[in-house]
Amino acid sequence: MTLASPNISPARPVIRQLDEAAINRIAAGEVVERPSSAVKELVENALDAGARRIAVEIADGGKTLIRVTDDGCGMTAADLPLALSRHATSKIDGSDLLDIRSFGFRGEALPSLGAVGRLTITSRAAGEDGASVAVTGGRIGPVRPAPLSGGTVVELRDLFFATPARLKFLRTDRAETQAISEVIRRLALAEPSVGFALTDVSGGEQRSLFRVEPETGDLFDALHGRVARVLGAEFAENALRIDVDRDGLALIGYAALPTYSRGSAVAQFLFVNGRPVLDRMLIGALRAGYMDVLSRDRHPAAVLNLICPPDRVDVNVHPAKAEVRFRETGEVRGLVVSALRQALAGAGHRASTTVAGETLAAFRPEPPRIYQMDRPSQPTLARSFAFQAPPPAMPGLAEAPPAVRTAEPAPTDDDRPLGAARAQIHENWIIAQTATGMVIVDQHAAHERLVYERLKRQRDGAGIARQALLIPEIVELSPTDAGRLLDAAAPLADLGLVIEPFGGSAVAVREVPAILGRLDAAALLRDILDDLAETGASDRLQARMDAVLSRMACHGSVRSGRQLRAEEMNALLREMEATPLAGQCNHGRPTYVELKLADIERLFGRR
Known part of the structure; x- marks a missing residue:
């Protein structure tokens, strides 16, 4: 029928x-x-x-x-x-x-x-x-x-x-x-x-x-003012200025520090020649720029405008003009990723105010209301302070053991960005004094990032070692997927994954990155294909290798519970100052919290 x-x-x-x-x-x-x-x-x-x-x-x-x-x-x-x-x-x-x-x-x-x-x-x-x-x-x-x-x-x-x-x-x-x-x-x-x-x-x-209201000033001053009014002063305080120009393309705007991240992509505003867009390739490039400093469940915040000649972008591919198509997709994506990574690496140790604010809020009590009639007089305060002073040591009474390991650094260390180590408490937290406040460092998280960056430099300097497969792994794909994957064969080879056509729509995997050890090549290729279909590029292989290095760094770093000498604590602080992205561990968490002296004084009601 x-x-x-x-x-x-x-x-x-x-x-x-x-x-x-x-x-x-x-x-x-x-x-x-x-x-x-x-x-x-x-x-x-x-x-x-x-x-x-x-x-x-x-x-x-x-x-x-x-x-x-x-x-x-x-x-x-x-x-x-x-x-x-x-x-x-x-x-x-x-x-x-x-x-x-x-x-x-x-x-x-x-x-x-x-x-x-x-x-x-x-x-x-x-x-x-x-x-x-x-x-x-x-x-x-x-x-x-x-x-x-x-x-x-x-x-x-x-x-x-x-x-x-x-x-x-x-x-x-x-x-x-x-x-x-x-x-x-x-x-x-x-x-x-x-x-x-x-x-x-x-x-x-x-x-x-x-x-x-209309903003005044130059481009960045006006944009910074508008960002503060639309997204809030907290975003503006934690934003990095992005201003990169390369090969006729320019990227301008502000991107937030990794420690100012969101649970969803609600704070991502992308523009092409001033036109708001929701382009998957640009969103993927934004994510790739933060790949090494954010966990997968966190999303970066940014206001970025890509400026390019009109003849290099087609804005007429979507009825609502929400998506665009670039003539040189690779160049655009590379510009966005490199600009973000350069800005994040060059941010030094500019701590997010969000981390410090949350730290203070965590243990700030509700301030009691004090009326003028309740304030004690100066003589009363003087007698009170004298009464609270510790008594002189009694003969034959042993002093209590110190609760923390103290350090006596050189006075000039206070002027450094992360200050001078003063103590280690609970064998995990380093307390450092700066010229304007104090820094609390998670010694394991900080050293984990340092070891991770050291491993990446060694890998990149010596090249990515490849492991040739004794028997190439043959992966059957659709003709479209095979063509898309083979088009990306050159950049994949740079990352240690060598693939070749194997008749029809099959692909042969000849070599794999040695650092990954045994892996499911078919599953890896399909993950890469998903990325290529969604954003036109894939960071999956790079992310897998970085994940291996991250685990190696985690096991090879200073563990919680280890007592550090004063010179070790200060050496850790100095290496953090010299290492890009040292403000976040490999999982995107902050490695230290900086508290300004004025904030601490307000915490104790002194301001």
Whole structure:
């Protein structure tokens, strides 16, 4: 019995030309997925118009009202009907589709919004009168005079009223509002010189959800100020400046210290030529840059903008322009990874304020409220201190054994970044005094990182030793996977994994890195293929070798419980100062905590 396809009519199908309204509703399904998509398109139009202040008002999660007001260049009365026509745009002239320097360029947003909602545009260009036009469900009304001092006001009401089925797929008002807030935050990070305001006017009440004023100063000063206001001062205090330029590509922005990591990727903001993107290759490169200093369950925080010539990136591969395609993927990924690793290695021993803050908070009691009448007088304090002083030693009474191993370093060591070792407590923690406070070092974690970096230098200096297999391991793959893997054969050989084609779609593994010992080559190749398919590159083999070295370093480092002499403690501190990434152990945990003297004084209520 032959089953007929439910999608094919027995009658001959007739080819029809869709009307303009249907075309716009179909286009809207690609461009406008939810209220946040509409906000993104309208705010990007305002940025393309040169706006310096953009105000967004929403109601009911953007479902019933989205109003975007800007102070950009505005439009004339003659421009308004054209702006509502499909594929009409002022961003490009159509001569070079690779030379795109604006957010929008396809001319689809406004007609798509007008096809699924009630859209009103009021605008005024310099030297012209204000004008307004309305479009409802794809039907454009006449252009009318309207009062407006300048700029543009776009008001979208009853989103998806013309396609009510789409409303069933929207989330709650709160979830849609959060999505809109995230869009505004990303665009605010992309344009620090522009002021943004987001207001919820649901129920006739105004509630400010987000507001930032335009930042001043040079690029990095403005971005640092905007980062502090959008992501918080804590992120800004723990951020490393990224400014790398190579082969016509540039990476600028801020990346947080490894000790300021997150449990998810919520604090990763990536841009290409100022355009917010969610590109898998860039996300993978960001992760690879932190590979050696973060555990797998932690995620880095960063605000990074990749600047590249427009003809080297295609921004038209995704309907919402969320993904991009680079002409030289390897060069872009290499730039991101090397820039991050260089910044992390050059950060010295700049401890994350998060670690110190959490340390203080862990044992800071709730300060009691002290009134002036309760404060003792100075004579009373003097008598109290005299009473608390230890009594003179009694003859014949042996002194109690010291609770810690003390050290007497040279006075100049206090001026070093990690200070001078003063004591070792519980045979695991080194207490060092600096010029501005104190440092507590986990001796095992610190020495583990030092040994790990030493092993990596030895491996890289002598090259990666290979172990030839007596009988090559043959791995059967699909033709696509085999081709993708063989394309990466050269970089894999540099890491000690030698593969060759073995007829058909099979691959022969001839040599493996000696440090890995016995391994399942087929499983390793499939893991590498997963990485190649997801991000276009793979760090799996490097990560496995580093994991082996990490385990070797763990077993070969100073163990907890070992007593150290003063010279050993200070030698450990000096080597930490000279070793990149010594602020984190091999598993991403901090190796030391720095407490400033002012923080310690506040802890004891002295400030």
